Amino acid sequence: MTIIAENPIKAVAPPSQVQQKVIASLQKRHRKERLFRSLGLSAVLISLALVAVLFVNIFAKGMPAFWQSAITLDIYFDPKIIKVEEKPVQQAGESDNDFRQRDLAWQTQLGFINFNRLITDSLQQILPDASKHRRDLARVVTSGERFALRDMVVADPSIIGQTRTLHLLTDANIDVWLKGNIDRSLPDEQQQLSPKMREWVDKLAADGVITSRFSLALFMNPDSRSSLASAGLAGAFMGSFYMMLVVILLAVPMGVAAAIYLEEFAPRNRITDLVEVNINNLAAVPSIVFGLLGASVLIGWFNLPMSAPIVGGLVLSLMTLPTVIIATRSTLKAIPPSIRQAALGLGASKMQAIFHHVLPLAIPGILTGAILGVAQALGETAPLLLIGMKSFVASVPASPFEQATALPVQIYLWQGNELRNFFEARTSAAIIVLLMMMLSLNGLAIWLRKKYEKRW
């Protein structure tokens, strides 16, 4: 530059040595820029391609699991098989406890009834050679459906003596066979179904008796191991729901309150600096450490129950807290000081200025931070493994204190199930459900931000 300034006339003349140098260096720099751009673009493309591969893989594996083989049967609720007294009704003057005892006694009676007979009797009508293969016959419908029949009787005893057309889930291995998840050309000794069973199933499927129906079981049932075909996500879903409830009730208000205090009220001194550094450190603590804390402190000292969503929720709250605090603080920082000054100038107290003017403007940002924190907590698995939430739970929890699993843990459990042919698809289906929930939470966060965001 100094050279050009000293010799201004030379610039017009044909390219001098200096200009050639400049041109060459310019080309070099442009080349570098192009290289950098293409590197960046290919990095983006590669990561997109990897995400696409992952999604295509999961969806290709998981989508079929949303439909499941079910058999359409006319079930006759045979009074000769279902021999029970009339369902007890609460008498006038009878205490609740007495009635409960009588009702339990009645249900115990039902427990002795072989509801499988209703199913096999109905199957015998449509399978002519059934009586010779009774073992196979009992395995067509998955074993959990007998409880569904029992529950129908409990709900409405007048059904006894009537015939109902029902869609019952078939055994998991039948679903595997019909979906082609097992190689059909394998010899008998490597097949899960007997030759007779395979013949029946193919015939019933061709006749339209066994059809592929949308799997409500996947959403309505808790996990199952005795009746694999009816294993579902309801228990894990409710477990996750309760945990998120605890996180929303605990981490969000505490995080927001802490952030407001730190940002607006706290004096700037060494102690607050220390607190600030520690919050940032807390955000970087690996989640499994929180699990260890939960196992030793919450379960060990506070005697909270094992495998319960309340403990999971508390642990995840701790994990989410720094995320919420950091998001809230940065939102508060982004609000122009003029808003505060205007409010203070008009005579508002500091608290009024913050709660009437600053906080309403910060709410979209706080919500976004909170939702992202909750979404992160929803997908967290490691700390839950340590507080006993990877147990097999075959019931839907009715409160946060009852044993439950969570959606990501359910994925882990199904991944470990020994009937691989059936559960590979089921696992991917559970992943799809979890992914959809995360995507919708993130979508909600984006929508809230777009709708209420103010720019200055």
Add this chain to the structure above:
Amino acid sequence: MKLNTLTAVLLAVGVLSTSAQAQSSRDTIQIAGSSTVLPFSSVVAEEFGNNFAQFRTPVVGSGGSSGGLRQFCQGVGANTIDIANSSRKIRPNEVEACKANGVKDIIEVKIGYDGIVFASRTDAAVFKLEPLHVFLAQAAQVPQNGHMVTNPYTRWNQIDKSLPDQEILLAIPGSNHGTREVYEEKAVIPGCKSLAEVKAMDKDAAHKFCTAMRTDGKVVEIAGDYTETLARLQAQKDAIGVFGLSFYEANRDRIKVATMSGVEPNQDTIISGEYPVSRPLFIYVKGAHIGVIPGLQEYAQFHVSDTMSGFGSVLESAGLIPLADDERAEIQQAIASKKSL
């Protein structure tokens, strides 16, 4: 504001601690332990919940036999587990540890048998194993020409001409699994003790020599469950994995079993005792929790009832090898009288 936050925090803590007290009694049976027993226990838990309207469905956790027994022996009270599943017998030192923590009444319930199989991918070669082959494949040192040398075998056919020309790669359960102990006791040690050199050793030295494992990567310990072993087989064609019989039966299209001493593992050969690598499965019930946790004794009785674990029962179709009827009757009696170890 400062005060408000503080009161909010205090309130939250207060609510938590009261709920903690309210929760110190528990009405759901908690089970943990062996991943081999887990599928069976889960089935029983589910059926138990479905059949007994007055009790809640028990919760079954995993963690391996040792992990389960360690949790079991932590003490008595609502935040300790009620039942430990184990694929091996409880060890004397574990009973001691239990007693030291106040767990005095331990009711041992044998629920049935399970076989351990050596399996490879269906597209791999056929194996006819002997216990000695397994030992020579996994040992740290083997005798050669009267000397102990570092295990030189890298291919199966170097061990025995009858075995396939295939690289040695053995995926065995990690030491947290009860299966590991049975694998060593029923396959490795018998194979090892058939060597003349080992017969000459004293008992402790022989045990140490037999269980020493090579560390050159030919033997892989799997800490997770059988699906992890299966994944290993799917990644490496040459690998041979150690599985439970019930796992093999659910995945017959993917893996095939090796015979042991010429016997093919199945329900019949295990019941008759011809197939050597089998073991009993146990559940350990905490006596002090009976009467405190509703349904605990009933669950144990239900577990060994004829409908659940007899011949032609639910657990048999899930892959458990049932106990003989008179043995089962004895165990039912032990549960009824709360006979402790």
